[in-house]
Amino acid sequence: MQERQWITARRSELDALAEQLTKQLQEVEVERDELAIAERVLNRLAEQAHADAEAADSVAPVPVKVAGRAVLLIPHRTAATRPTRARCPSASRKILAIVREADGPVQVRAVGERLGLDASVRGKLEPLRAKMTKLADRGWLHKRPDGRFTARS
Structure with missing residues (x-):
């Protein structure tokens, strides 16, 4: 009689363990699927960023009308870009030159x-x-953070 109780108790324990493991396996599979989706999204974003960087390097800033005045858009800086005449408006190049010439961080007033x-x-x-x-x-x-500006290397 004791053997039968032991077998029944053990079977109950194993059934509970099997149920717990099945639930954990489902959670692992869901997380793996989510990671696969995240990886695909990151790959697409990296490809798009690479394509955007190539396009930005090959395109000069475009004059745009704002409030009836023509203005140049300032491009994003990449490691290979310099503030050339084709990339930055002259006012921006002057600002960059002043900040670079300064000994340290500069205030807007200076x-x-x-x-x-x-x-x-x-x-x-x-x-x-x-x-x-x-x-x-x-x-x-x-x-x-104090509102002063420095030049990027």
């Missing part, structure tokens, strides 16, 4: 003074701050 702007009027510096921030967003400059 760049504005070098460009001949009236630095005593805050409103005169805001367009310059926007240009410098855009250059930082595109990778040409580095904007420090």
Whole structure:
């Protein structure tokens, strides 16, 4: 009689273990499927980024009309790009030159003074701050947490 109880108890334990293992196997299979999908997405994104980088290197900035004025779009900086006449507007090249010549991080006010702007009027510096921030967003400059800018190497 004890042997029968032991067999029944053991079978119950093994059934519970089998159920638990089946559930774990299903979870593993679901995660593997998700990882395969993530890998495919990352591969597609990498291919697209590579294609975009090749296209950006071969295309000069295009003049665009904003509020009735023609402006040049500032391209994203890559390791091989330099702020040439074909890539950056002249105002951006001047800003980059001033920041590169500085001994350390520069404030927008200092760049504005070098460009001949009236630095005593805050409103005169805001367009310059926007240009410098855009250059930082595109990778040409580095904007420090204190608001000063440095040149990218």
